[in-house]
Amino acid sequence: MKSTLNLDKKRFSFLDRDPYAEQIEQPELSPKRESPQATVIFSDSNADNSVKSPNNDDNLYLKSSQTTLTEETTKKSINMTRARLLAIMFTLSLGSFLSMLDQSILGSALPAITNQFGELSSIAWVSAAYMLTFTALQSIFSKVSEIFGRMPVLVISLTVFSAGSAICGAASTMDMLIAGRAIAGCGGCGVSTMVQVILIDLLPLHKRATYMSYMSFTSTLAVVAGPLIGGAITDHWVWRWCFYLNIPICAVIAAICLLTIRVSVPAGTTKEKFARIDFLGAFLLLAGLVLFILALNWGGKDYKWNSAAVIVTLVLSVILLAAFIYVEHSYASEPIITMRMFTSRTLTPALVSQFFLGAGITFTVLYLPVYFTVVFGASSTTAGLYMLPYLIGMMVTGLIMGPLVTRFNIYRPFIWVGLAMMTLAAGLLNIIQPDTRLVIVLVLIGIFGIGSGIGMLPLMIATQASCQPRDTATAATLALHLRNVGSIVGIAVVGTIFNNSLISSMSILASEYPRYSSLIYSSINDATIVWNGMLPFEVHSSVIFAYVSALKAIFIANAPFVGMSFLLSLPIKHFSLKQRAPPATSKSEIQSNDANTNNV
Numbered sequence: 001m002k003s004t005l006n007l008d009k010k011r012f013s014f015l016d017r018d019p020y021a022e023q024i025e026q027p028e029l030s031p032k033r034e035s036p037q038a039t040v041i042f043s044d045s046n047a048d049n050s051v052k053s054p055n056n057d058d059n060l061y062l063k064s065s066q067t068t069l070t071e072e073t074t075k076k077s078i079n080m081t082r083a084r085l086l087a088i089m090f091t092l093s094l095g096s097f098l099s100m101l102d103q104s105i106l107g108s109a110l111p112a113i114t115n116q117f118g119e120l121s122s123i124a125w126v127s128a129a130y131m132l133t134f135t136a137l138q139s140i141f142s143k144v145s146e147i148f149g150r151m152p153v154l155v156i157s158l159t160v161f162s163a164g165s166a167i168c169g170a171a172s173t174m175d176m177l178i179a180g181r182a183i184a185g186c187g188g189c190g191v192s193t194m195v196q197v198i199l200i201d202l203l204p205l206h207k208r209a210t211y212m213s214y215m216s217f218t219s220t221l222a223v224v225a226g227p228l229i230g231g232a233i234t235d236h237w238v239w240r241w242c243f244y245l246n247i248p249i250c251a252v253i254a255a256i257c258l259l260t261i262r263v264s265v266p267a268g269t270t271k272e273k274f275a276r277i278d279f280l281g282a283f284l285l286l287a288g289l290v291l292f293i294l295a296l297n298w299g300g301k302d303y304k305w306n307s308a309a310v311i312v313t314l315v316l317s318v319i320l321l322a323a324f325i326y327v328e329h330s331y332a333s334e335p336i337i338t339m340r341m342f343t344s345r346t347l348t349p350a351l352v353s354q355f356f357l358g359a360g361i362t363f364t365v366l367y368l369p370v371y372f373t374v375v376f377g378a379s380s381t382t383a384g385l386y387m388l389p390y391l392i393g394m395m396v397t398g399l400i401m402g403p404l405v406t407r408f409n410i411y412r413p414f415i416w417v418g419l420a421m422m423t424l425a426a427g428l429l430n431i432i433q434p435d436t437r438l439v440i441v442l443v444l445i446g447i448f449g450i451g452s453g454i455g456m457l458p459l460m461i462a463t464q465a466s467c468q469p470r471d472t473a474t475a476a477t478l479a480l481h482l483r484n485v486g487s488i489v490g491i492a493v494v495g496t497i498f499n500n501s502l503i504s505s506m507s508i509l510a511s512e513y514p515r516y517s518s519l520i521y522s523s524i525n526d527a528t529i530v531w532n533g534m535l536p537f538e539v540h541s542s543v544i545f546a547y548v549s550a551l552k553a554i555f556i557a558n559a560p561f562v563g564m565s566f567l568l569s570l571p572i573k574h575f576s577l578k579q580r581a582p583p584a585t586s587k588s589e590i591q592s593n594d595a596n597t598n599n600v
Contacts, residue, residue, distance in 0.1 A: 089215075097219065101225070103226070113239055127181075132290060136293065138192075142197060143282075143336045150197060161188050161190070169240040210405075216402075229242075229245075284323050291317035297492075341475055347463065351479055355489075358487040359490030368386075394452040401454060415458045417454055421451030426563075466573070499524075
């Protein structure tokens with residue numbers, strides 16, 4: 001049985017055998033051999049941090065994405081410098097908190113921003129501009145950091161994020177605010193991506209889950225705290241400080257990272273590093289994703305789905321993304337996304353599952369506050385509080401999942417149980433009616449949140465365990481990328497289903513009650529009209545029923561998305577988080593590994 005891995009191949013057939021399975025399943029071949037790879041050192045100032053450049057085939061240069069710590073080095077580092085390790089983890093968690101806070105804090109500030117600029121029609125682009133640049137650049141940032149190093153990209157990302165936040169805070173027009181959000185999205189993407197890959201660089205796989213759970217906790221905490229912080233700043237100060245607040249946090253993150261994290265800088269001159277960047281692939285990926293996201297944002301809101309603007313944009317995005325896949329598969333010497341990851345029977349389902357998971361979560365959490373507002377007459381703040389069972393359930397279970405994965409060296413059962421719970425809860429949400437008791441809805445979304453906490457982190461660990469160490473950072477970034485793209489697709493699908501159902505129901509009601517037709521049509525865009533006392537009881541009840549019917553249509557579509565994520569997780573194989581074969585680093589090592597594999 002020969003290994004299918006060959007570092008010299010530039011092209012990988014999608015019909016080839018799994019390029020990872022045999023390499024990962026074999027026992028550790030040389031446990032005492034020192035890895036020649038670039039090593040992240042954060043404990044011993046006298047350690048050799050150099051990265052050797054290749055002079056021959058037996059000394060191939062390895063990029064920073066292939067950075068690993070040997071078990072012996074890791075134990076020494078953690079035991080000797082616990083304070084430094086904790087400082088690094090605190091800083092990375094703060095970066096994770098910041099990137100999520102910047103999105104969640106905005107909801108409370110939007111009414112004040114609307115009042116000042118008076119451009120309600122453009123307010124959606126304040127969030128869309130950030131999401132557009134954030135999602136489109138994730139994989140590109142990961143690849144650039146492999147070439148130039150993690151720390152330079154992190155520092156530049158923090159600078160760009162601060163600049164975008166400063167522009168938003170000083171905005172005098174809505175266009176200036178939207179431009180600032182787009183710039184902040186570029187920086188926020190870099191910060192979020194670097195936090196993820198630096199954690200991967202610093203810790204071995206079997207210790208990574210515990211620290212990832214802490215970072216997941218801080219991200220969820222930012223979702224909970226964001227609206228409260230934003231509301232307090234807006235009510236007692238001025239909304240501009242929702243953006244200015246980011247600047248000192250970025251400075252603290254940069255300072256601590258520069259003082260505590262010591263990483264090897266990839267060899268080569270600046271000119272040589274720029275020559276390694278796949279500019280054609282980056283352009284095709286960026287342009288394709290931007291057009292794709294634009295089309296989904298336009299459809300059903302700014303333009304009809306069958307309009308030329310939406311159709312042409314979607315077709316162009318598909319062409320550009322197809323061209324990107326072809327270039328990466330056939331021509332790029334250092335592809336942004338390594339196509340061999342999509343030939344793995346384990347890694348491919350794990351990656352695609354992330355896409356459906358992102359869409360499924362969006363389906364559920366985006367419109368449940370609408371249900372609370374319409375059916376129970378809750379204010380926006382109260383509706384947000386009703387979402388706490390979901391957030392707390394995800395936060396608490398996510399916090400304990402990392403230590404459990406580390407302790408028992410398993411992740412598949414947690415993935416299956418978590419995604420099954422999410423699928424069950426999403427399906428049961430279809431039973432909601434206008435007279436459904438509030439406690440039943442809260443229990444269901446609590447189950448959905450607990451399932452999210454149980455399944456999401458182990459699924460990310462499975463993604464990292466299913467590939468060779470040199471591909472770990474790329475695979476993890478791609479998983480987050482696909483989850484974000486899934487969320488954007490989910491938002492578009494949700495909006496289309498909800499709006500079509502609601503408009504159809506409201507049109508029927510308007511014809512039945514022509515005297516109140518203007519109020520009925522107005523309630524499509526302003527759900528608070530339902531509770532302003534201007535509608536008689538029978539019309540009031542009919543409007544609520546129309547809203548609930550539209551929401552049920554969303555939940556009917558939601559369950560298959562989450563269920564597909566569960567089904568895709570079933571083929572995932574288990575690989576030990578502790579005993580892992582070191583990645584082949586040269587032709588001689590590949591040949592040695594092949595010989596050992598034949599003897600297994």
